[in-house]
Amino acid sequence: MTQEKKSSFFPSHRLILLLTLALFWWINSNYSNPLLLSLGAASIMLVLYIAQKMDVIDHESHPISLSVNMATYLLWLSKEVVLSNISVVKHIWLGNSSISPTLATIDTRQCTDINKVIYANSITLTPGTVAIDLIDDQLTVHALHKDDIDTLKTGDMDRRVRELEN
Amino acid sequence: MNLVIEIISGLSLLIGCFLCLSGGVGMLRFPDFYTRMHAVSVTDTLGACLVLFGLMLQSPNGLVLIKLILILLCTLFINPSASHALAKAALRNGLLPLEGKPDNQGGNKPSKL
Numbered sequence: 001m002t003q004e005k006k007s008s009f010f011p012s013h014r015l016i017l018l019l020t021l022a023l024f025w026w027i028n029s030n031y032s033n034p035l036l037l038s039l040g041a042a043s044i045m046l047v048l049y050i051a052q053k054m055d056v057i058d059h060e061s062h063p064i065s066l067s068v069n070m071a072t073y074l075l076w077l078s079k080e081v082v083l084s085n086i087s088v089v090k091h092i093w094l095g096n097s098s099i100s101p102t103l104a105t106i107d108t109r110q111c112t113d114i115n116k117v118i119y120a121n122s123i124t125l126t127p128g129t130v131a132i133d134l135i136d137d138q139l140t141v142h143a144l145h146k147d148d149i150d151t152l153k154t155g156d157m158d159r160r161v162r163e164l165e166n
Numbered sequence: 167m168n169l170v171i172e173i174i175s176g177l178s179l180l181i182g183c184f185l186c187l188s189g190g191v192g193m194l195r196f197p198d199f200y201t202r203m204h205a206v207s208v209t210d211t212l213g214a215c216l217v218l219f220g221l222m223l224q225s226p227n228g229l230v231l232i233k234l235i236l237i238l239l240c241t242l243f244i245n246p247s248a249s250h251a252l253a254k255a256a257l258r259n260g261l262l263p264l265e266g267k268p269d270n271q272g273g274n275k276p277s278k279l
Contacts, residue, residue, distance in 0.1 A: 027232050085212040089185065092192035092205055101201050101264050124246035127207040130200070132253045142253060142263055144204040 013057050014048065021047060069164050076160060081126055088127040088144060103132075104149045106139045108158055112165055119161045123152065175223035182216030189213060199256055200263045203249055210245040214238070 021044045029040065051057050091098050110116045120131040123141060128148045133140040143149045152158075185208055192205025218238045222231055 024236075027229065027236065030229050081211050085185065085208055088192070088204060088208050089188045092188050092195065092208070096195065096197055099196070099201060101198070103200075103263050120250070121246045124207075124250050125211060125242065127211060128204050130203060130207075130249055130253045132250070132257050140257075142200045144201055 014052075017051065017057060018044065018048060073160055073164060077122055077125070080157075084126045084128045084148070091128075091144060099144050100146045102143045102146045102149050104141055104143070104153075106141050106149075106152055108137050108139050109155075110137075110158070110161060115161055115165050118164065119158065122157060122161065171223050171226070175220045178216045178220035178223065182213050182218075182220060185209065185213035185216065198264045199261055200253065203253060207245070207249060210241065210249075214241050 022040075025040045025044060029036065031037065031040075108116060108119055110119055116134060120134055120139060123129050123131040123139070128144040129152065130142045131139055132142055141149065141152060143152075189205050189207075189209030192208065193202045196202045196205055215238065218234050218241075222234050225231060225234075
């Protein structure tokens, strides 16, 4: 992976994109007569051509190297999502007096761009917190309750996202 | 076994519907734009997940299952991007969020603080 990245990572990424698109087309259509299959192949080729023209096929659009620790992180993230869902629903039914909206800036220690994206998207996916802006290492977060900001500031999620890169 | 799956599916659908309803109520009740967005994210995440999970249990084999999983994945990827774009657009255009304790009245009144 690291050797290919320098010289010519395009063929493998192109191949993965081709296979993904073909699988996606077949799942969504489930046709097997020759006419529709050839039309599907033609549309996949068109998409590949456009992606090539737009120069968007690179290691960022196909983060295959991330998939090692991803499963544990996803499990942990879904647990967090469920817990914060319960808390937000509680605030909804308790009414406006139970919330204290906060806008705060949080430091991240993520190195790569893709980890920053994963971190910000995880924050937004968790109900009660929305990542609004990301400038360098400063993340602007709006939270429904001040406790959510304090939980984020302890850096537990930050550490877990950092462990994804290797 | 079949009965158990039916019961789990029904429960998931019921809880999912309750969460979606809660999201709607929260959107009407909360005081300003940003807090309303938090209420909607309940509907987006666990509400959609549970409804789709209940539907998956209703048709446990075949292509329908894969399509439902695809819908779930797309929802989980698209929703954070959409709420982030909304929040960023609102902040860039000068809509400041309420800070601290809002007053109890709700509606679009500006904060007294």
